[in-house]
Amino acid sequence: MTETATGTAAASAASGARIQLENLTKRYPGSPSPAVDDVSLEIKPGETVILVGPSGCGKSTTLRMINRLIEPTSGRIRIDEEDVTDIDPVGLRRKIGYAIQASGLFPHMTVAENIALVPKMVGWSKSRVKDRVEEMLDLVGLDPREFHGRYPRQLSGGQQQRVGVARALAADPPVLLMDEPFGAVDPITRDHLQDELIRLQRELHKTIVFVTHDFDEAIKLGDRIAVLRERSHIAQFDTPEAILTNPADDFVSGFVGAGAALKRLNLTRVRDVGIADFPTVSVDDPIESIFNKLREGPYNELLMLDRRSRPYKWLRRGDLMRAKGSPARAGQLVHDTVTRDATLHDALDAVLIDSSGRVAVTGRRGEFIGVVDMETLMNSVQEMLQADRLAAMEHEHDLEELRHHRTETELEGGADG
Template sequence: MRRTGTAPRSGPRPGGRSHGARIGLENLSKRYPGASGPSVEDVSMEIGAGETVVLVGPSGCGKSTTLKMINRLIEPTGGRIRIDGEDVTAIDPVRLRRKVGYAIQSSGLFPHMTVAQNIALVPRMIGWSAARIRDRVEEMLDLVGLDPGEFHDRYPRRLSGGQQQRVGVARALAADPPVLLMDEPFGAVDPITRDHLQDELIRLQRELRKTIVFVTHDFDEAIKLADRIAVLRERSHIAQFDTPEAILTHPADDFVSGFVGAGAALKRLNLTRVRDVRVVAHPTVSVDDTLPDVVRRLDACGRDEVLVLDLSGRPRRWLRRADLPDPPGPLDGAGTPVDGATVGEDATLRDALEAVLTNGSGRVAVTGPQGEYTGVVDVGTLMDAVHELLEDDRRRAGRDTDGQGWEG
């Protein structure tokens, strides 16, 4: 397809300086022997350094084939691939893959290797020293939120699905490649784990600024993760290549509208992060506070509920005045456990709205990168955001109608 995507309107999301590389696909094609037609036909696309581009389209449209041609796991039959201006269609494909990270569904970890050995695979192949590899493994485990002391020597079979995917991402990033390719990496985990992994990827990208090309069939996932989305038709023909907001508000045609689906305003909640809205303070106490301490805190704040934090500042229980033991006694177990019912600062407003509606309390605790408590977001804030989006849609619709009327 000859259409080339426009540059992102606001550039890559804010973060550190870019550590990615520009990618250019020029008239890229793939035809398998004996096939009636090409699987991928004449695709051209420019991807900026440090940008996250998501390829989305129906099953069989060629999105995974297009992705795998970038690191030449599938060899193109026509066209060129340039990374930072270098034509990589002619270089040694093994050398190419060592500088392009690759993460797939179900992690693809080697079952006979420990977590550390899986992560160290590419650094060892390219000749890093043992000390450098050891430090890098620990750094990568910490980066993806896994305790090195606990997970270093585990085998994949002793990990949950979400933990395996985190290790898979750590392995893909271990040699510090400028480009990361991800082929439906979160497709095989449950929805809650998938949301957490998406949030983790957003956090990592803010820190690392890699160039990420991500394949999914889930348009909501594309909206949440992408700086730009390429909606692909059959043979990877590009139907629209633009920012999530532009695709939601101005789909190019009926095919793209079908991917957007109903409720575009609500889908736009995936474009705003919890850190971008008003997060309010809520009274807290520590797990080692005594009953008199808690009573004094409740009296001082004039509230009926406090949030109990552990010694690392992470949310553990919601404690109401009615939960306090009578007659007075230990506080162990009093209140309602949080049990992971929190949202991170990188979670979307849609995630936060689902969390608030699920627990029925009208609020949810917000946590930082290490799970530490940072505040609370409530249903009022979220509904204000929804109303702003709906009002924005009405203003846009009015401008479009006025424009059409003027042209007439």
Template sequence: MVTNDAPITGATIELENLTKRYPGNPNPSVDSVSMEIGAGETVILVGPSGCGKSTTLRMINRLIEPSSGRIRINGEDVTDIDPVKLRRRIGYAIQSSGLFPHLTVAENIAQVPRMIGWGKQRIKDRVEEMLDLVGLDPREFHDRYPRRLSGGQQQRVGVARALAADPPVLLMDEPFGAVDPITRDHLQDELIRLQHELHKTIVFVTHDFDEAIKLGDRIAVLREQSHIAQFDTPEAILTNPADDFVSGFVGAGAALKRLNLTRVRDVGIVDFPAVTVDEPLQDLFDRFRSGGSNEILLLDRRSRPYKWLRRGDLMRARGSLARAGALVSHTVSADATLRDALEAVLTDNGGRVAITGRRGEYVGVVDMETLLNSVHELLEADRLTALEHREELAELQESQQHQRSALEGGPGGGAADGAGGEHP
């Protein structure tokens, strides 16, 4: 993820020979895993079903007790401390949110702060702060029960609850696996934005390699028993997988997968003529006449993209914008990836997509030309990287050939002894 100047509030995590054995099973479920995770880093554990990635994650907060090995958080060995106290210091988000159905949204978020002794006013302020942080209006969601929330809203509340006590570490076990693909993309973007602001240490389990590329600073590709096949940056894994096992996870289209490494906010977001629904029709006509654009973006009363308006649409409006223009069907956030933006542009016939901020407010537009230029740059970078690798391989092979020739022709070598040596 791209970082900013916000302070890092995460903690280092060290796993040392972490192992889990279950009675009756001759082989360990997790076998001697060692890993160092930096403060403020997002590390993704990805691997086949049953490889032990969730078990490894849950040993960090000791929901599963290790059979052997050590866990250090900010240098402190937490293997032998009270596991309940440890879990209150570590945020935990799971699939399907795990909210208590009989508690309101506010009561769910307040659970850990209340258990560790925060005062009522501090808890109240924190609940409102966390709802705002995850993009939910406190006035609207404070007193709702989980059953009155969509799947995506429940997951947002789950993340808010996990972060409520301001833990340095956040563990996430396939938290977005039970929602639809569109909601999942939005939740991923939200997590990217949150991490951009908070810089927690996040350990995230998924079976989806595309999700791993999109979210991770580094990815640990795990074999059976959580043996690490490769632990590296997404870019390094995409361009230079360690072996066939890792290549199988990368799959086809590595160059296109690299579109998940660049955020929309890092490319050319441009201004686009925009007006609100309250603006008189005559002012819209004037905007079209004075500007060079044939299209204007209509915003709702909360400054969110609402409709794309063309000149001809106003002629058919007959005094009301309700009948004019085409509804904005797709938007992406500034923290979305170029792949998300490209998919949205290709789905829309206009060759552009509106970019939104944390509350869905309009911030600009990215067009097809900008996205295609970025794709071409990535493909060219891949071509140059592949060329460099071929040159390095050729140099290595040439060096090895020279070494073999020297050994065969040098003192004590077989060729010299057999061909030119005198027999006693």
């Protein structure tokens, strides 16, 4: 399926629904205190809300009560004003996407069969299910021809998680619940999966409730973050920027941890800082044409792409001299790439571990788009710091004016007395 076709399909998909939790409580028999105690929360349509808090605080229990995998003891759950606490829970779950850690794929089913599961259950036609499977694989960046007939054991951890998200979205639900879905993969794969989720959400506008214990992940993904204490009591519910700059109390400050200013690098995306062109060659190009391109261009380095147009190696003149006629043997492997939805923090990490001083930016299937270099990133950081300084000066000025006004008021009151 083409990019245009996918975009059209995504545009026609069901948008997100409003979720309201009203005095939601869960008590387990024999426990002296509730696991979740009187939680009220409203989530806007199309919003990504992150539930974050220490282990055992009740965040996963709260999430699972929304689709009634765990039945609430008391309270109400409304989705687009419909009270779902009294309707058939199995039917409810078919209308809500659910993605968990380690994907939860059925090992005896192929990728296509896993994705088709819920659409078949709700009565979609065979042709519609078949088209939807291809559409969803394309949407999560997996080639349908390559992955359609594979089994979960034949996939990497990151590929399994992509299929898990595709399955959760297959029946086009307005709500997607995600319970630490990226917790079992390596850090680089996790970064890329987070970027994919951000890209998908920009296209689909679902209502996403996402559980994590990782505050950096919460900052990166969330429109708003609910920081939870014990029994899911809400310590602060606000935007990532507001929580970083103005934590509600010591508990929230402790959860944010050190380096709040650096964590703000997770609020800016690569697509916002300027992606530059960079000269490339193919792994199949003859060595003479590569030499010519190096001589003619302004750079002393080229990026070699593989046969699928993915970044492969950084090539310098000296590398080619040692290549003995085969460019594929020369150069330094590309250690990491970022997508347009990666954060400034991700991009800086990638640049710092790569000897080229820049990082390649890739598309949905890993194809090369451009580069972001250290100078661009540092300029963006400087702009952010300058904006912070100006905001701090304005805040101090406002406080000074407030103090001055209070002093004048007190003096006038004293004179009247």
